[in-house]
Amino acid sequence: MSEEKEKGLNFIEQIIEKDLSEGLHEGRILTRFPPEPNGYLHIGHAKAICVNFETAKKYGGKTNLRFDDTNPEKEDTKYVDAIKADIKWLGFEWNGEERYTSDYFDTLFDYALKLVKEGKAYVDEQSAEIISEQKGTHTEEGKNSPFRDRPIEENVTRFEEMRDGKHPEGSMVLRAKVDMSSPNMHLRDPFIYRIKHETHHRSGDKWCIYPMYDFAHGQSDSIEGITHSFCSLEFEVHRPLYNWLIEELEIFPSKQREFARLNLNYTIMSKRKLLRLVEDNVVDGWDDPRMPTISGLRRRGYTSDSIRNFCTKVGIARRENVIDVALLEFSVKEHLNKITPRVMCVLDPIKVIITNYPEGETEDLTLINNPEDEDAGSRIVPFSKEIYIERNDFMIDAPKKFFRLKPEGFVRLKGAYIIQADSHLTDENGEVTEIHCTYFPDSKSGEDTSGIKCKGVVHWVSTHHAVDVEVRQYDRLFSDESPDGDKEKDFMEFLNPESLTILENCKAEPHLKSAEPGDKFQFQRLGYFCVDTKYTTSDKLVFNRTVTLRDSWAKMQKK
RNA sequence: UGUCCCAUGGUGUAAUGGUAACACCCCAGUUUUUGGUACUGGUAUUCAAGGUUCGAGUCCUUGUGGGACAACCA
Numbered sequence: 001m002s003e004e005k006e007k008g009l010n011f012i013e014q015i016i017e018k019d020l021s022e023g024l025h026e027g028r029i030l031t032r033f034p035p036e037p038n039g040y041l042h043i044g045h046a047k048a049i050c051v052n053f054e055t056a057k058k059y060g061g062k063t064n065l066r067f068d069d070t071n072p073e074k075e076d077t078k079y080v081d082a083i084k085a086d087i088k089w090l091g092f093e094w095n096g097e098e099r100y101t102s103d104y105f106d107t108l109f110d111y112a113l114k115l116v117k118e119g120k121a122y123v124d125e126q127s128a129e130i131i132s133e134q135k136g137t138h139t140e141e142g143k144n145s146p147f148r149d150r151p152i153e154e155n156v157t158r159f160e161e162m163r164d165g166k167h168p169e170g171s172m173v174l175r176a177k178v179d180m181s182s183p184n185m186h187l188r189d190p191f192i193y194r195i196k197h198e199t200h201h202r203s204g205d206k207w208c209i210y211p212m213y214d215f216a217h218g219q220s221d222s223i224e225g226i227t228h229s230f231c232s233l234e235f236e237v238h239r240p241l242y243n244w245l246i247e248e249l250e251i252f253p254s255k256q257r258e259f260a261r262l263n264l265n266y267t268i269m270s271k272r273k274l275l276r277l278v279e280d281n282v283v284d285g286w287d288d289p290r291m292p293t294i295s296g297l298r299r300r301g302y303t304s305d306s307i308r309n310f311c312t313k314v315g316i317a318r319r320e321n322v323i324d325v326a327l328l329e330f331s332v333k334e335h336l337n338k339i340t341p342r343v344m345c346v347l348d349p350i351k352v353i354i355t356n357y358p359e360g361e362t363e364d365l366t367l368i369n370n371p372e373d374e375d376a377g378s379r380i381v382p383f384s385k386e387i388y389i390e391r392n393d394f395m396i397d398a399p400k401k402f403f404r405l406k407p408e409g410f411v412r413l414k415g416a417y418i419i420q421a422d423s424h425l426t427d428e429n430g431e432v433t434e435i436h437c438t439y440f441p442d443s444k445s446g447e448d449t450s451g452i453k454c455k456g457v458v459h460w461v462s463t464h465h466a467v468d469v470e471v472r473q474y475d476r477l478f479s480d481e482s483p484d485g486d487k488e489k490d491f492m493e494f495l496n497p498e499s500l501t502i503l504e505n506c507k508a509e510p511h512l513k514s515a516e517p518g519d520k521f522q523f524q525r526l527g528y529f530c531v532d533t534k535y536t537t538s539d540k541l542v543f544n545r546t547v548t549l550r551d552s553w554a555k556m557q558k559k
Numbered sequence: 560u561g562u563c564c565c566a567u568g569g570u571g572u573a574a575u576g577g578u579a580a581c582a583c584c585c586c587a588g589u590u591u592u593u594g595g596u597a598c599u600g601g602u603a604u605u606c607a608a609g610g611u612u613c614g615a616g617u618c619c620u621u622g623u624g625g626g627a628c629a630a631c632c633a
Binding site: 170184236526552 | 562
């Protein structure tokens with residue numbers, strides 16, 4: 001916090017500071033996060049959450065959590081719980097208990113009735129098709145409905161009948177009487193109440209009419225005394241209606257402001273499309289580690305700190321943007337580098353026999369846990385005659401710049417000795433099966449007097465002490481930068497067939513035996529990994545690769 | 560064809576009429592018992608044309624480009 005740079009305010013902060021300087025609402029700041037409980041939260045919501053919670057906090061205000069539940073068809077309580085858990089996990093605390101738009105159904109009905117009684121709303125009994133036709137187009141004005149000027153008493157009666165369940169779905173609708181000739185389609189007598197004979201997840205069967213978004217959101221903001229209502233750009237065209245209703249209803253004047261939603265390359269953010277991935281079993285549920293959902297990122301090993309930092313780096317503005325996923329990845333690496341203990345795990349093991357090391361002997365080596373954090377201490381790693389190293393750390397015809405093990409070459413075993421490759425065995429396919437090496441007793445890590453210079457350092461695990469673990473390597477779910485950007489092709493065509501690789505024969509140092517689900521580590525030289533919370537059992541550890549380390553060797557090879 | 564919004568390095572975001580900067584990415588190097596981290600340096604930017612002004616990324620006009628908008632969804 002103290003290192004906070006003197007960067008200018010974002011436009012939302014500018015608005016707030018201006019309001020504050022003008023004494024708006026006596027300096028009270030109240031924002032809200034209004035999810036619809038019809039799906040899981042994703043990284044895009046995380047940005048919205050940060051915008052609302054962090055700006056309110058910055059100015060001494062609070063944030064309400066309000067479930068926008070006006071469409072009983074799609075909403076469910078199970079999503080409510082998941083959403084609450086995700087917000088808490090992200091580290092935010094909402095103002096008091098969570099709220100629900102459905103809690104305001106009585107008030108909302110009264111508001112609507114007030115409009116009806118003042119001749120500002122009417123019941124339209126035409127079909128959806130007819131109404132749609134009358135609505136006009138962008139270039140063509142709309143036409144008034146024949147029901148537009150029916151008597152107020154008749155409107156009151158009909159509206160009450162709607163409420164009382166006397167009419168079937170789709171037979172009639174309550175409309176605000178605004179302006180059918182407005183260039184803004186949302187002002188052409190928008191629907192504000194519709195009939196839905198549907199059981200609501202909270203109000204049950206009490207209601208069979210439900211307010212539309214435009215007649216629920218702004219009013220709920222107002223009821224709660226929200227001072228600043230931040231939403232995404234797509235709602236900009238709704239703002240005139242938002243304001244019109246507040247004025248006509250003469251209720252608390254909340255103000256709506258819009259900002260650009262988060263877009264990530266190689267990622268899909270649409271709830272509908274995410275749902276398809278889940279339903280088509282392309283992924284393993286909403287919390288699949290490849291999903292951009294909060295729960296997916298959490299299972300993948302992301303920390304809430306890193307997600308919040310990412311949201312800060314991304315900024316807030318009003319222009320469309322596509323953030324590079326590399327920035328998200330950088331954000332986790334930045335955090336994980338500071339907090340994770342280093343540990344050795346061989347993903348693709350190949351056996352190394354140290355011919356001059358005494359048979360049956362084990363040596364306890366002390367390795368530091370985290371060079372970035374002195375308090376992290378150290379641990380014991382057993383060393384012996386037989387070890388595993390990474391298959392790709394040995395190369396027969398190695399280029400000059402290959403600093404790892406090659407015939408006749410030297411390499412340092414991390415935290416242990418320098419070894420030299422003498423010979424190797426291969427199978428019928430030419431695959432190396434075993435490497436024979438000699439070690440230099442006077443080259444022990446920390447007390448090396450051998451004078452041998454070797455640039456390469458390699459991680460290893462003693463075969464007899466190794467823990468068998470499964471490692472799941474994840475890559476981006478889509479191979480195209482904007483999977484939903486093609487009008488011709490379905491986003492499913494861009495799925496990356498290699499987004500998941502399961503390695504079942506990995507060897508980890510014994511220290512890992514006590515790892516618990518959710519624990520995070522840096523597998524030295526490889527990346528950051530966490531113990532999977534779903535598939536790990538008492539006798540099988542499953543690790544998820546959160547993100548790889550930067551690999552300059554791989555980069556060099558590409559050239 | 561209409562209305563509204565937006566336009567700053569490759570990607571994002573600042574600069575509030577006064578020296579265009581920060582982060583990520585990319586490149587080169589230093590350090591290193593992680594080809595990690597850290598550090599140093601580098602490439603690269605105001606959509607265009609007019610106007611206002613001593614001075615414009617910022618204000619005005621026009622153009623160009625991108626986005627949004629016609630669900631009994633939110």
